[in-house]
Amino acid sequence: MDEIIVFHEQIEALIEEKRFKELKELLVRANAIDVAEALNGLSEKDLMLAFRLLDKDQAAEAFVEMEHDEQEMLIRGFTDKELRAVVEELEVDDAVDIIGEMPANVVARIIRSADRQTRSLINELLLYPADSAGGIMTPEYVSLNPDMTVDQAFEKIRKVGPDKETIYTCYVTENRRLEGVVSVRSLLIASKDTKIRDIIEDNVISVKTTDDKEFVAEQIRKYGYLAIPVVDAEEKLVGIVTFDDAINVISEEATEDIQKMTAITPDEHPYLRSSVFKIWKQRVPWLILLMVLSTVTSRIIGFYEAALSACIVLSSFIPMVMDTGGNAGNQASVTIIRGLSLGEIKVHDAFRIVWKEMRVSFICGLSLIPVTFIKVMFFDGLYKDADGIIISAVVSVTIFLTVCIAKLIGALLPIVAKTIKLDPAVMASPIITTMVDAIALMVYFVLASNFIPALAG
Amino acid sequence: MDEIIVFHEQIEALIEEKRFKELKELLVRANAIDVAEALNGLSEKDLMLAFRLLDKDQAAEAFVEMEHDEQEMLIRGFTDKELRAVVEELEVDDAVDIIGEMPANVVARIIRSADRQTRSLINELLLYPADSAGGIMTPEYVSLNPDMTVDQAFEKIRKVGPDKETIYTCYVTENRRLEGVVSVRSLLIASKDTKIRDIIEDNVISVKTTDDKEFVAEQIRKYGYLAIPVVDAEEKLVGIVTFDDAINVISEEATEDIQKMTAITPDEHPYLRSSVFKIWKQRVPWLILLMVLSTVTSRIIGFYEAALSACIVLSSFIPMVMDTGGNAGNQASVTIIRGLSLGEIKVHDAFRIVWKEMRVSFICGLSLIPVTFIKVMFFDGLYKDADGIIISAVVSVTIFLTVCIAKLIGALLPIVAKTIKLDPAVMASPIITTMVDAIALMVYFVLASNFIPALAG
Numbered sequence: 001m002d003e004i005i006v007f008h009e010q011i012e013a014l015i016e017e018k019r020f021k022e023l024k025e026l027l028v029r030a031n032a033i034d035v036a037e038a039l040n041g042l043s044e045k046d047l048m049l050a051f052r053l054l055d056k057d058q059a060a061e062a063f064v065e066m067e068h069d070e071q072e073m074l075i076r077g078f079t080d081k082e083l084r085a086v087v088e089e090l091e092v093d094d095a096v097d098i099i100g101e102m103p104a105n106v107v108a109r110i111i112r113s114a115d116r117q118t119r120s121l122i123n124e125l126l127l128y129p130a131d132s133a134g135g136i137m138t139p140e141y142v143s144l145n146p147d148m149t150v151d152q153a154f155e156k157i158r159k160v161g162p163d164k165e166t167i168y169t170c171y172v173t174e175n176r177r178l179e180g181v182v183s184v185r186s187l188l189i190a191s192k193d194t195k196i197r198d199i200i201e202d203n204v205i206s207v208k209t210t211d212d213k214e215f216v217a218e219q220i221r222k223y224g225y226l227a228i229p230v231v232d233a234e235e236k237l238v239g240i241v242t243f244d245d246a247i248n249v250i251s252e253e254a255t256e257d258i259q260k261m262t263a264i265t266p267d268e269h270p271y272l273r274s275s276v277f278k279i280w281k282q283r284v285p286w287l288i289l290l291m292v293l294s295t296v297t298s299r300i301i302g303f304y305e306a307a308l309s310a311c312i313v314l315s316s317f318i319p320m321v322m323d324t325g326g327n328a329g330n331q332a333s334v335t336i337i338r339g340l341s342l343g344e345i346k347v348h349d350a351f352r353i354v355w356k357e358m359r360v361s362f363i364c365g366l367s368l369i370p371v372t373f374i375k376v377m378f379f380d381g382l383y384k385d386a387d388g389i390i391i392s393a394v395v396s397v398t399i400f401l402t403v404c405i406a407k408l409i410g411a412l413l414p415i416v417a418k419t420i421k422l423d424p425a426v427m428a429s430p431i432i433t434t435m436v437d438a439i440a441l442m443v444y445f446v447l448a449s450n451f452i453p454a455l456a457g
Numbered sequence: 458m459d460e461i462i463v464f465h466e467q468i469e470a471l472i473e474e475k476r477f478k479e480l481k482e483l484l485v486r487a488n489a490i491d492v493a494e495a496l497n498g499l500s501e502k503d504l505m506l507a508f509r510l511l512d513k514d515q516a517a518e519a520f521v522e523m524e525h526d527e528q529e530m531l532i533r534g535f536t537d538k539e540l541r542a543v544v545e546e547l548e549v550d551d552a553v554d555i556i557g558e559m560p561a562n563v564v565a566r567i568i569r570s571a572d573r574q575t576r577s578l579i580n581e582l583l584l585y586p587a588d589s590a591g592g593i594m595t596p597e598y599v600s601l602n603p604d605m606t607v608d609q610a611f612e613k614i615r616k617v618g619p620d621k622e623t624i625y626t627c628y629v630t631e632n633r634r635l636e637g638v639v640s641v642r643s644l645l646i647a648s649k650d651t652k653i654r655d656i657i658e659d660n661v662i663s664v665k666t667t668d669d670k671e672f673v674a675e676q677i678r679k680y681g682y683l684a685i686p687v688v689d690a691e692e693k694l695v696g697i698v699t700f701d702d703a704i705n706v707i708s709e710e711a712t713e714d715i716q717k718m719t720a721i722t723p724d725e726h727p728y729l730r731s732s733v734f735k736i737w738k739q740r741v742p743w744l745i746l747l748m749v750l751s752t753v754t755s756r757i758i759g760f761y762e763a764a765l766s767a768c769i770v771l772s773s774f775i776p777m778v779m780d781t782g783g784n785a786g787n788q789a790s791v792t793i794i795r796g797l798s799l800g801e802i803k804v805h806d807a808f809r810i811v812w813k814e815m816r817v818s819f820i821c822g823l824s825l826i827p828v829t830f831i832k833v834m835f836f837d838g839l840y841k842d843a844d845g846i847i848i849s850a851v852v853s854v855t856i857f858l859t860v861c862i863a864k865l866i867g868a869l870l871p872i873v874a875k876t877i878k879l880d881p882a883v884m885a886s887p888i889i890t891t892m893v894d895a896i897a898l899m900v901y902f903v904l905a906s907n908f909i910p911a912l913a914g
Contacts, residue, residue: 002803031660033680158645167642168625184641185624188615203488221708223490224701226683243700244681247707251678254711255795261715262791263784270801271792272809276816283788284821287860288828290784294777298837301773308772315765315772316758319779319894320751327720327747327887331740334719335728338712344727346459352729359733364741371745380755403744430784437776 007038015046024053032058036065048077060089067273068101075106080113087113091165093138093245096125125239133216134209136249137230137239142170146179146197150190153182165242169226172200178229178237180204206231209238216241217249218343257341261334261428263290290430296438297322304445307455313385314448317376317395318441325402325440326433328364332357332410333432337424340414350415354408361407365400372396387452394447402440409435464495472503481510489515493522505534517546524730525558532563537570544570548622550595550702553582582696590673591666593706594687594696599627603636603654607647610639622699626683629657635686635694637661663688666695673698674706675800714798718791718885720747747887753895754779761902764912770842771905774833774852775898782859782897783890785821789814789867790889794881797871807872811865818864822857829853844909851904859897866892 007030014023027035027050035058039050051074054062063071063086075083087095087110095114099107099122111119121139128134142164144153153170161167170187172179180202190199206229207216220228220243227240256266263286267274274282301308301318308315336353339345345353373396382388410432414424449455464487471480484492484507492515496507508531511519520528520543532540544552544567552571556564556579568576578596585591599621601610610627618624627644629636637659647656663686664673677685677700684699713723720743724731731739758765758775765772793810796802802810830853839845867889871881906912 002805005805029660031662031680154645161642161645167645184645185618188611188618188624188641203486205488221701221704223488226700243683243704244678247678247700247704250704250708251711251799254708254715255799258711258715258718258791258795262787264788264792271796272802272806272813276813276820279792279813279817280820280824283785283817284824286788287781287784287821287825291777291781291825291828291856292832292836294780295832295836297776297780298773301776302770302837305769305773309766309769312762312766313759315775316755316762318772318775319754319758319898320748322776322779323751323754323887323890323894324744324748326890327744328740330719331721331743334715335721335736338715339728342708342712345729348459348462349729356729356733356736360736360740363733363737364744367737367741368744368748371748375749375752379749379752380759399748430780433780433783437780441776 004034004037007034008041011038011050012042012046015042015049020049020053023050027053028055028058032061033065036062040067040070042070044073044077047073052082056085057089060086064090064094064098067270068098069273071098072102072106075102075109083109083113087118088115091138092118092121092125092140093136093165095122096135099126100130128209131213132209133207133211133213133230133241134239136213136216136245137209137241138165139239140165141227141229141237141240142167143173143237144170144182144196146172146174146195146200148196149192150187150194150196150199151192153187153196157184165240166227169240171229171237171240172196173237176236178204178206178231178235181229204229206237207241208233213241213249214253214341217246217253220246221250253341257337257425260423260425261337263287263430286430290434293434294437296434297441300438300441300445304449307445307449311387311391311448311452311454313382313391314444314452316380318444321395321398321402321440321444322433322437324368324399325406325436328361328403329406329410329432329436330428332361332407333414333428334410336411336414337428340418340424347415347418350412353411353415357407357411358404361404364407365403368399368403369396372399387454390452391448394444394451398440398444398447401443402436405439405443406432406436409439461491461494464491465498468495468507469499469503472499472506477506477510480507484510485512485515489518490522493519493527497524497527501530501534504530509539513542514546517543521547521551521555524727525555526730528555529559529563532559532566540566540570544575545572548595549575549578549582549597550593550622552579553592556583557587585666588670589666590664590668590670590687590698591696593670593673593702594666594698595622596696597622598684598686598694598697599624600630600694601627601639601653603629603631603652603657605653606649607644607651607653607656608649610644610653614641622697623684626697628686628694628697629653630694633693635661635663635688635692638686661686663694664698665690670698670706671710671798674703674710677703678707710798714794714882717880717882718794720744720887743887747891750891751894753891754898757895757898757902761906764902764906768844768848768905768909768911770839770848771901771909773837775901778852778855778859778897778901779890779894781825781856782863782893785818785860786863786867786889786893787885789818789864790871790885791867793868793871794885797875797881804872804875807869810868810872814864814868815861818861821864822860825856825860826853829856844911847909848905851901851908855897855901855904858900859893862896862900863889863893866896 039047099110142157157167168184170182172182180200181204182196182200186199205223209230209232227242229237230239232238259266265282267282373392376392376395377383382392417424496504556567599614614624625641627639629639637657638661639653639657643656662680666687666689684697686694687696689695716723722739724739830849833849833852834840839849874881
């Protein structure tokens, strides 16, 4: 990773010393994606300068891979001719991605720079929601006719191939209806005059334009496809989504899930590039919400104030009871959330999950009883207390019951969320912790006030 | 998703009614990966029966995709001839994967069934750690010589292609040293007698056999490669890792990170297939460890017992102070952990991160002060208390300080972990929560005993 930093510093030094010939040599020898990364963080002037030294193909590839801030700087600095050259090389789905992140006046310039056909493709794709199959697909695929021969197919691939995102899977259509796929692998093996019809793979998995991009990525992962075809409501082929987009979706969705599980409003922007104010906006509403929800726990403790006063040692186990409950609940909820999001667990598995969690929580809780008892009695020194044994027992049983209840809630809430079409990921740590805290405290005080002699009397 | 369940039930019904001809038709028409999923959970006898109805290619593909339990059942049920047929069709990296999960006697049978060449390839791959590039690569790539013509290259691809994992990227080697790559796309565009040397792409990113599989997957994602070459210490090409393996690694690693962040020992086994005992083993050690660590918080509360007795209302805000601190700390730690694991954040960014978190936590904490004050005074009714204003102020300032400290700890710990080569993901929720709990309580009681008149006196 540090190679990129060295590369970045080399670029800065060469610009500083105006050694542009060496800079050009350095840049054109490098991988376009590394170039994009190394140019990040240059000043607008230096960025423009370095970018103009790139080869045409390399420039277009690097442009796609840059952060949106750099892309915007470049577009603003481009002459119309330069912009046209870059836009011409862009794949349509990348163009749509970039447009989605730019201010309106920049978007207008991009669209003006595209040729008529590209412009109409871009406009078509912009109609789909950004997180649907339609929003991430590209219409740049190779389509073949079932009556073509292998030789004709190769001819077409050679002709249209350079503009297509992938040529290795070709789509066989009749009147734009998807009939099947043919791989270049099978074309290479077949004899030249074989009809496409005879080597077609017609058992094709496709997705709909309206399918969620996460589902699309999951299908690509599951079937190991290079690309998956996207069809419209009339089963006509309108585009493909390729594996590289699927990898990015899977990685981004995991990040998003993790953010939601931690009570952060999801955002795709890299941390170091987000402004302090933006990070604050992602975090503070949740902190406030959860703090206000904690009114419940305050009330419970307030209600048992008399019991606490009479047996003040009880207060020192509040954090332990709460944290153990929270941890146990989160273990269950996060497992179920991730399972749901990978499709390993489905809503109709609810009974099996509950039954499994009941058993797991029972033996987890049971295992904690002796540990808790010993810890409270000896580590925390309650053996010195007259009611020590009873208090230790109350704490231990509280832990047992809390673990059982916490795991059940942790397992059930994400499923309930999914059933009512909420995102299960929001049913993770913070919400579970807040609920389990309240329950744990209730159990604790009810047991304490009934069994500890000083309080029961 | 529910299509698979319907499919599974159809299979069961057809077996029950002994309608094997229809079953065979149903199975051979289906996608092998769907078949694998639908056969999950059949009895050993039914599984064997259904599997024997599959086409040869389909059988091999379905076999690879099955859960390890089903694979083991099948291998135990196979005749030697059947096992040989399946093993022959396996890709070497899949064979190695399966071998890694089987008991020794099954492994011995698999290895015996492989032909000599495959056996030696398997044995070679088994020498690499399972989570290294060597452990997930396949030696089944197409290699070309730089002096070949395009026509000769196609001839070779046609001949060896069927046994290779991908043919679309071919590797140009001289004395097994990787000289560059050639894509089938560029071969198709070039004229027949062009020399490979002239269309070679020699600016190739490769990985080492010892590189971590997560790094390999990240390189494939970053560069959008179909496959990445793996070289040994002498820069000789020994295998490739393909994009489909990268997708799985990225998805599994995200799951693993999430598990560690929630204090669960990572495991790749799907939840519904893990035994209760196994899940217990993943979870209970952490619950015990964290519970024992909570001795610290108990001690702190114990130490301030006198203050608590004198002002019992303080106890009702313990959960709020602890939870807010935990939430704030986790927001920071999880952001940094994910950034590190995606490579967006590096260890040398530590100062920038700390400076950013200081500002974010300052304004988050500041925003919480009025909310806390109003909540405590009016929601929790402290306006009725003589010291109500002071207590509310103490709680608010505690929240402010706790948020600042929690975010700093949350941001720093993962970086420290990474620096000392620990996994940053273990520095998430539970550990942070435990540490922050202790600090929050200290701040709370120190402020309270100094500023609340009833205690300060």
